[in-house]
Amino acid sequence: MTITNIRIGIYLCDCDGKVSKNVDLSKVKTAIQSQAEFEYIREADVVCGTAEQEKVAAEIDKYSLNRLLIVGCNDPFITRKFVQLAEEKGINRYSVEFLDLSAVNSVEAAVSAINSRLGKLHLREQIGYEELAVTPDVLVIGSGSEAAAVAKAISKNQPVVRIDHETKKVVGVDGFPGNFTVRLLENGKTSKHSFGAIVLALGAQPQYDAAKYGGVNLDERTLSLSQFINADKNYAGKKISFVLGKADADSLLSFAAVLKSSLDLKGKGASEVDVIYDDMKVCADGLEQEYELARKKGVNFLKYDGEFQINSASDGATFQYREPFLPIEATRVAADYLVLAEDFVPVAATQELAEILDIRTGPGGWFQKDNVHFLPIKSNRAYILFVGSCHGPIHGTDLYNEIEAVVAEVSAFAKGKAQVPSLQPRVEAKKCAVCLTCYRCCPHHAIEIVHGDEYDNMYNSAARMNPLACQRCGICAGECPGKAIQLPLYSDQEVLFEVKQPAKIVAYACENSGFLASEFAKTLDPQLQKALQIVEVPCSGKIDVIYLLKALENGADGVMLLVCHKENCKYVWGNNRAEQRKERAQALLNQVGLGDRIEFVHVAANQGNQFNAAVKEMAEKIRQSGTNPGKVVK
Amino acid sequence: MERKKVLVIGGGAAGMTSALDLAAQGVEVFLVEKEADIGGRAAEYCCKATDECNRCAACLVLQQKEKVAQEPLIQVLNNALIKEFKKNGKGYKATVAIGGQDLALEFQAVIVATGFDPYDLGRRSEFAYGLEKNVISGLELERALKEKGTLTAAFGPDVKKIGFIQCVGSRDLSIGHGYCSRVCCMYAAKLAKLIRSELPEVELDIFYMDFQSFGKGFGDFDKELRESDKVKFIRAIPSKIYGFPYDRLTVRFSDSLNGQQVEDKYDLIVLSLAITPAAGNGDLAQKLGINLDEYGFLAGSSDVESMATSQPGIYLAGVCQGPKDIPQTIGHAKAAAGMARNYIFS
Amino acid sequence: MIVAEGKPVEKILEMVAPFKKVLIAGCRGCVTVCLTGGEKEVGILASQIRMARSKDGNPIEILEQTEERQCDAEYNAKFLENVEQVDAIVSLACGIGIQYLGEKYPATPIFPGVNTLMLGANIDVGKWEERCMACGDCVLDKTGGICPITRCSKSLLNGPCGGSQYGKCEVSTPAKEDIPCGWQLIYDRLSALGQLDKMKEIIPSKNWLRAKGPRTYVREDLTLDRS
Structure with missing residues (x-):
């Protein structure tokens, strides 16, 4: 895509003498003037000073500048000030670049860094902001108390429709955040409704597993916890013993319920209440306090360890176990009613809704991938959110906190409009084969195929990325077989421009992991990165096979992919796609005898040491494989 | 139109989350941090991934830090303290002391995200913390692993047996800490797993009262920890640790199986120090006119309501309100930001 | 859709061994859809061949061009300027496109960069099944x-x-x-x-x-x- 009428202003700031200490800025200016394309250039002592800022503002008007390159330092304070100034003048943050010269020691290095940044600024797509009309209405799916609570909380800000997914079922969802079209089935009839956001609050299903209690079946005197709670009988004068720990090991739900019931029973005159447990699970707000209160009220807490035996009879039940702190073989508790904790499992509709909504499930079949980027309430799709036990049992303050997080998220649509920077990928229709590869590979369900005369190809159709659904990972651009998709700020042109004259090792680094690790690594071993060039990408899923090959073709000896750990990709499977592409690229190299030159590294932002170790390994690999013989001399 | 402004007190995981969410909605943020740099405690944690991510979420904090640095709408004020604080119409104004200078700020809402302090063992010497160099806190282990990369690089090749002691200062009524710090069991387990992946032979023991596990797939994680990772769980909190006269650390505890006192030798002891209220909470609460709970954490406006405070337009985010892990902190801070946004635009 | 797979590169290297300047011609039709011969694969093959030839001390110049369909003469006409500059063409279109592009430029040798496999359906990303013969x-x-x-x-x-x-x-x-x-x-x-x-x-x-x-x-x- 061509960008016309780019007018770049370059400011060479001395940063109060810090830069000219190492580099002669006037020489830099002369060199830039003789070779680069730009509209205006000047030096300044302290370009962030108030008087200078006014001057820059006037120059933006005078020379009709629409992009800025500020060369000097990279202090967040300065960048912030400058972007504010530029935005006041109608140049948004995506058209302002900063280049830190504080570590540069020669005029040549400075000029080359400036040229590289200028080149990228020239290639950059113009990014504006889009104001989109959205439906404030939120659909809450679920019949239980969690769904009721979240619906009530959202309704403070915007309209809510709650369905139980039983009498009224979701049978299909089209569209995107802000304008989901949901098909609902009720009494055999389907109808379409528009919602801005969808909240899943299905709750969890208790399930008694006899195998966890030595095969004991439930009866009159031995009840499951949910049977006990639902029965809500009068137990005055009776002795109740709760057994915890065998089931529901992953949550606090049973514990919280038992504590509440125990206090309740005590208040209503039960003769005795036992809580037999192995681990007291109190890691939630208020639970430890409730536990203390229950002890004060005379609830017996009995710890067991290992095996136990349950016997149920018509007049009561017994629990025989080993008390870990007493030197006796067995202790036997006899109660009128024995209440056994159950496991919680996802409700039946979970999988069905996951398929209809194209959202992922994780361990145990609960909603949501077990990936920290999605916690606590997010799905892989924007504005389809989880709350409560449908993504893993939860209760109390934690539930309240999740509800409020959901309220905060969906209230972005409360006013019926949303403003977003148009950073979603652009599709050049002429090159789009409408092959659906991007549509299928998008982890966020952010792509649709649109039709119309304006799409200049034989199908009069093209893929389009929705600005509210798209999360700017660039996986689609990396997949596109027609090279029709370009991600703003990271177009192929911009990325490949960086590796035109590559360093010995080019490291494509995910901005969430590898890039941050490299910054940390620099502080640990500044020398190591001298022969290394970091090329930042928004997600390793953006690293195309051709990026790896081009770096080598242009002369690098080795290429690295620095990606997030498994199950930690912010964009679901970007790191897995990167690994597959690495395999392919290495196979291509092997086919033509270029040797082992690609290193794939899982690394996190806080792993500077591991980053350095990987760089050393890459260097060793190159030492063994020798200089890249595939370098193409132009 | 002039942008709405919000003051965020504290530049850790919670403060950064709230600040970024507000900035994304076009709100200008003053992010006040008492230390020399933002990031908070979690920015010092190590990555606990083994062959895959173990969901400690520490990396998220560094990602946020980078985003904050790039966000023009967030003005970060490091080395800064709230000196004065007053109502100002529907909003507030404050004097912030930065170094020797005072900065006057006006804003429409406040998010308090002052985090926590680890339990100060003070004069309690039974664990020899501060006396023996190989008795360290969980945070110190995190920091060492982050800075040095491996346990061997940080503590040398002679570490053969490591003990984690849980609940140091948590769930302890004798010091008025009638609460669970929520995160320690999981981070100790994850650190143990990480160390196991580096050192297949080292002995790993976790001393605990009640194991506080939660989270999806924890069942599998727990099984792997006990079976293939061979982490030994000992249900006891040691009563005494001493170095002299041996060259290893001696840990005295009572064996829950027979009630006998046992002594065992360790090379490294990691104390899971409780999450306790940040030192300045009392002073800050007084300035802002908000309440503390019985333990000294900042108090929400009701038992369940944990973001809103007794003052309109002032919200709590993260661990300053009570112990939370990183994802919970982020969720909490997002909710607080949403409330602040709805308040200033209502 | 016609489904094709990339030919082993050693075969392609043999084909272009005598030449110093080659055009790799892609097609935006079926072979783009089946991820074998679109602009992306043209770029990858070009890069791979350039490196292989550099390694052998016998550099090659490669032009890259992808057009709508190589099974239509009008689209093939668009390759003219590049074809005039090269010694040979490697086409990543299906067998039809390869031949048809070759017919358009009878003076220039043309080689297949793919094996045309079948008429198939795209089951999922990277998976195809034959449905018609x-x-x-x-x-x-x-x-x-x-x-x-x-x-x-x-x-x-x-x-x-x-x-x-x-x-x-x-x-x-x-x-x-x-x-x-x-x-x-x-x-x-x-x-x-x-x-x-x-x-x-x-x-x-x-x-x-x-x-x-x-x-x-x-x-x-x-x-x-x-x-």
């Missing part, structure tokens, strides 16, 4: 919409052979995924449709002449007299 005499009406010519290893027309076991074809090997027995699929579909009686209908032996080439197809109602 272009036999020229469709029987899908009799077989519940499932093609026995393609889906049965022996292209049987009247029920399975003895090699149908538990719904699988005996041709299945442990190395590749089990091949379902085509006639089992037909039976299942017909049974779901309540048309099992169709199984009894004898399909007469096919006129395989219609499947034999070289085939041409002309529609008099559409042919244009340009005189």
Whole structure:
């Protein structure tokens, strides 16, 4: 895509003498003037000073500048000030670049860094902001108390429709955040409704597993916890013993319920209440306090360890176990009613809704991938959110906190409009084969195929990325077989421009992991990165096979992919796609005898040491494989 | 139109989350941090991934830090303290002391995200913390692993047996800490797993009262920890640790199986120090006119309501309100930001 | 859609060995959709060949161009400027496109960069299955919409052979995924449709002449007299 009428202003700031200490800025200016394309250039002592800022503002008007390159330092304070100034003048943050010269020691290095940044600024797509009309209405799916609570909380800000997914079922969802079209089935009839956001609050299903209690079946005197709670009988004068720990090991739900019931029973005159447990699970707000209160009220807490035996009879039940702190073989508790904790499992509709909504499930079949980027309430799709036990049992303050997080998220649509920077990928229709590869590979369900005369190809159709659904990972651009998709700020042109004259090792680094690790690594071993060039990408899923090959073709000896750990990709499977592409690229190299030159590294932002170790390994690999013989001399 | 402004007190995981969410909605943020740099405690944690991510979420904090640095709408004020604080119409104004200078700020809402302090063992010497160099806190282990990369690089090749002691200062009524710090069991387990992946032979023991596990797939994680990772769980909190006269650390505890006192030798002891209220909470609460709970954490406006405070337009985010892990902190801070946004635009 | 796979690069390197300047021609049709011959693959193959030749001390210049369809002469005309500059062409289009582009530029040698495999459906990203063999005499009406010519290893027309076991074809090997027995699929579909009686209908032996080439197809109602 061509960008016309780019007018770049370059400011060479001395940063109060810090830069000219190492580099002669006037020489830099002369060199830039003789070779680069730009509209205006000047030096300044302290370009962030108030008087200078006014001057820059006037120059933006005078020379009709629409992009800025500020060369000097990279202090967040300065960048912030400058972007504010530029935005006041109608140049948004995506058209302002900063280049830190504080570590540069020669005029040549400075000029080359400036040229590289200028080149990228020239290639950059113009990014504006889009104001989109959205439906404030939120659909809450679920019949239980969690769904009721979240619906009530959202309704403070915007309209809510709650369905139980039983009498009224979701049978299909089209569209995107802000304008989901949901098909609902009720009494055999389907109808379409528009919602801005969808909240899943299905709750969890208790399930008694006899195998966890030595095969004991439930009866009159031995009840499951949910049977006990639902029965809500009068137990005055009776002795109740709760057994915890065998089931529901992953949550606090049973514990919280038992504590509440125990206090309740005590208040209503039960003769005795036992809580037999192995681990007291109190890691939630208020639970430890409730536990203390229950002890004060005379609830017996009995710890067991290992095996136990349950016997149920018509007049009561017994629990025989080993008390870990007493030197006796067995202790036997006899109660009128024995209440056994159950496991919680996802409700039946979970999988069905996951398929209809194209959202992922994780361990145990609960909603949501077990990936920290999605916690606590997010799905892989924007504005389809989880709350409560449908993504893993939860209760109390934690539930309240999740509800409020959901309220905060969906209230972005409360006013019926949303403003977003148009950073979603652009599709050049002429090159789009409408092959659906991007549509299928998008982890966020952010792509649709649109039709119309304006799409200049034989199908009069093209893929389009929705600005509210798209999360700017660039996986689609990396997949596109027609090279029709370009991600703003990271177009192929911009990325490949960086590796035109590559360093010995080019490291494509995910901005969430590898890039941050490299910054940390620099502080640990500044020398190591001298022969290394970091090329930042928004997600390793953006690293195309051709990026790896081009770096080598242009002369690098080795290429690295620095990606997030498994199950930690912010964009679901970007790191897995990167690994597959690495395999392919290495196979291509092997086919033509270029040797082992690609290193794939899982690394996190806080792993500077591991980053350095990987760089050393890459260097060793190159030492063994020798200089890249595939370098193409132009 | 002039942008709405919000003051965020504290530049850790919670403060950064709230600040970024507000900035994304076009709100200008003053992010006040008492230390020399933002990031908070979690920015010092190590990555606990083994062959895959173990969901400690520490990396998220560094990602946020980078985003904050790039966000023009967030003005970060490091080395800064709230000196004065007053109502100002529907909003507030404050004097912030930065170094020797005072900065006057006006804003429409406040998010308090002052985090926590680890339990100060003070004069309690039974664990020899501060006396023996190989008795360290969980945070110190995190920091060492982050800075040095491996346990061997940080503590040398002679570490053969490591003990984690849980609940140091948590769930302890004798010091008025009638609460669970929520995160320690999981981070100790994850650190143990990480160390196991580096050192297949080292002995790993976790001393605990009640194991506080939660989270999806924890069942599998727990099984792997006990079976293939061979982490030994000992249900006891040691009563005494001493170095002299041996060259290893001696840990005295009572064996829950027979009630006998046992002594065992360790090379490294990691104390899971409780999450306790940040030192300045009392002073800050007084300035802002908000309440503390019985333990000294900042108090929400009701038992369940944990973001809103007794003052309109002032919200709590993260661990300053009570112990939370990183994802919970982020969720909490997002909710607080949403409330602040709805308040200033209502 | 036509499904093709990339040819091993050593074969392509052999083909272009005598040449110093080559055009790699991609196609935006089927081979883009099946991820084998679009602009992306053109770039990858070009880079790989450049490096291979550099390594051998015999550098090659490669031009890259991708157009709508190589099975239409008008689109192939767009390659003219580049073709004029090169010694040879490697086409990543299907067998049709390769030949048709070659016909357009008879003076320039043209080589296949892909093996054309089949007429298939895109099951999912990176997965294709054959559904039609272009036999020229469709029987899908009799077989519940499932093609026995393609889906049965022996292209049987009247029920399975003895090699149908538990719904699988005996041709299945442990190395590749089990091949379902085509006639089992037909039976299942017909049974779901309540048309099992169709199984009894004898399909007469096919006129395989219609499947034999070289085939041409002309529609008099559409042919244009340009005189």
